[in-house]
Amino acid sequence: MANEQAEWAAKIREIPLTFGKLVAATPEAALRHRPAEGEWSPIEVVGHIADKMEWWAERVERITTEDAPELEGKDQDAAVRDHAYQQADPQTLLQKLTDSSESFAKLVESLPNPALDLQGHHRGMKAMLTIRQCIEMPLGSIHEHLLQFQEAAAL
Secondary structure (H helix, E strand, O other): OOHHHHHHHHHHHHHHHHHHHHHHHOOHHHHOOOOOOOOOOHHHHHHHHHHHHHHHHHHHHHHHHOOOOEEOOOOHHHHHHHOOHHHOOHHHHHHHHHHHHHHHHHHHHHOOHHHHHOEEEEOOOOEEEEHHHHHHHHHHHHHHHHHHHHHHHOO
16 A cells, blocks of 8 residues: 555545544534535534535445446535434444545555556546545545534534
8 A cells, every 4th residue: 555545545534533523522402503505514514514525435446346347526504414424323334434434545555556547437527537536635634624514504
């Protein structure tokens, strides 16, 4: 395993730990507080991150097994709503985040260096994405989602 893949995998594994600390420190009412209509509550942010780990792992897997696959965009709001994250048990949701992050981390660790340049076409972004980008993009969004969680929890 290359160092870069090991570093990414370690960062992916930190995600549920970081969100777990936030969830533990946040009162139940604040976990379910939506700061405005159409915005997510902190618990919904956690659910979205679990989905995100699954979606990006799925994209990486497809790129490794298919020749330049068409990668679907996802309706994030619909997924959060359809999974009923607003009513979800926090510990169950954190376990889902842990499981999806671990699966993604293991996949990332297994990638040989040459695979990082393989590509798929992301329809929603209307762009070709490399596996490297499919790993870096979700990792790059975590800070924004941490802020989103914290801002939503501030009553």
